[in-house]
Amino acid sequence: MAGEVNVPKAELHCHIEGAAMPALVQKIAKREGIDVSAIIDARGQYVWSDFTTFLAAYDLASSVFRRPGDYAQLSETYFRMLAAEGAIYGEIFISPDHATAAGLSYKAYVEGLAAGIERAKAETGIEGRMIAIGVRHFGTAAVERVAREVIANPHPLVTGFGLAGDEREGHPANFAKAFRMAGEAGLGLTAHAGEFGGPESIMAALDFLRVRRIGHGVRAIENKALVERLAEERIVLEVCPGSNVALGVYPVLRFHPVNLLRRAGVRVTLNSDDPPFFHTTLGREYAQVSRTFGWTDEDQRAVTRTAIEAAFCDRGTKERLLARLDSARA
Numbered sequence: 073m074a075g076e077v078n079v080p081k082a083e084l085h086c087h088i089e090g091a092a093m094p095a096l097v098q099k100i101a102k103r104e105g106i107d108v109s110a111i112i113d114a115r116g117q118y119v120w121s122d123f124t125t126f127l128a129a130y131d132l133a134s135s136v137f138r139r140p141g142d143y144a145q146l147s148e149t150y151f152r153m154l155a156a157e158g159a160i161y162g163e164i165f166i167s168p169d170h171a172t173a174a175g176l177s178y179k180a181y182v183e184g185l186a187a188g189i190e191r192a193k194a195e196t197g198i199e200g201r202m203i204a205i206g207v208r209h210f211g212t213a214a215v216e217r218v219a220r221e222v223i224a225n226p227h228p229l230v231t232g233f234g235l236a237g238d239e240r241e242g243h244p245a246n247f248a249k250a251f252r253m254a255g256e257a258g259l260g261l262t263a264h265a266g267e268f269g270g271p272e273s274i275m276a277a278l279d280f281l282r283v284r285r286i287g288h289g290v291r292a293i294e295n296k297a298l299v300e301r302l303a304e305e306r307i308v309l310e311v312c313p314g315s316n317v318a319l320g321v322y323p324v325l326r327f328h329p330v331n332l333l334r335r336a337g338v339r340v341t342l343n344s345d346d347p348p349f350f351h352t353t354l355g356r357e358y359a360q361v362s363r364t365f366g367w368t369d370e371d372q373r374a375v376t377r378t379a380i381e382a383a384f385c386d387r388g389t390k391e392r393l394l395a396r397l398d399s400a401r402a
């Protein structure tokens with residue numbers, strides 16, 4: 073049956089601040105005296121209406137987290153929920169800009185998140201890693217600052233560097249230096265592209281940022297030559313179907329290109345992006361995509377295999393995860 077807990081899953085694309093449940097944001101906001109009524113309604117759900125207001129809601133929700141313990145609670149809750157849905161591995165996007173805006177040092181932020189990841193691992197066995205992101209609409213200097221901060225403060229669980237934020241602003245060339253520095257420091261690289269930008273945005277990310285993973289990338293479907301290039305170069309797409317439908321990139325899941333991309337030989341993974349904002353979870357993504365496009369349990373396992381192969385973790389961890397994936401076969 074589609075979407076069963078016993079199909080092992082892996083997530084490569086989830087913004088940890090975007091994974092905060094509204095109730096947790098409300099609780100911490102109350103402690104800090106911050107008014108979040110503009111982004112959480114009376115039913116306890118996030119409110120936003122388009123990509124711009126979503127990003128603003130995400131910024132305000134992020135701003136309530138002020139202490140390492142808040143971040144530990146956030147990451148522990150997320151990874152426990154992920155494990156409860158059958159996930160064996162997760163990578164979270166962390167946003168040092170949001171933490172420093174809230175008054176926390178990069179080191180305290182990472183140590184808080186790492187404590188939560190370790191606690192969830194001790195309880196459930198789930199492996200977790202962090203990808204530090206620069207925010208595109210904060211500009212070149214801010215993104216380079218994040219790269220320098222990550223390189224100057226290495227942490228064993230921070231294994232990647234990425235670019236998120238508003239794809240409609242700033243050409244990838246502006247971030248080439250930050251990505252070169254991060255790549256030379258041994259970090260895995262990924263960039264959001266082809267979510268609100270078209271195929272040219274994906275091509276520019278590949279050419280200027282030298283990434284082998286693309287966040288979203290789904291609008292590649294609009295250019296046949298690009299689809300062929302992605303397949304040939306074995307680029308992995310971190311596809312977030314529920315997010316794309318919630319944000320109006322596609323009207324309904326049936327019209328989402330994830331199945332066409334997969335059939336064209338593109339390596340795809342399934343991800344939740346900002347789960348409570350989009351009323352989704354990783355388990356729901358696997359289940360709904362499988363139900364909509366007729367993916368079997370074996371197809372879902374192949375998606376998890378792709379995610380593990382493309383994960384920003386060491387070879388030994390990958391081999392252990394692949395062994396877990398294979399041994400879970402009924």
Ligand SMILES: Nc1ncnc2[nH]cnc12
Nearest residue numbers: 087090236237264345346
């Ligand atoms: N879906 C998304 N696209 C770009 N930046 C983001 N930051 C959080 N969610 C995002």
Ligand SMILES: [Zn+2]
Nearest residue numbers: 236264287345
């Ligand atoms: Zn994202």
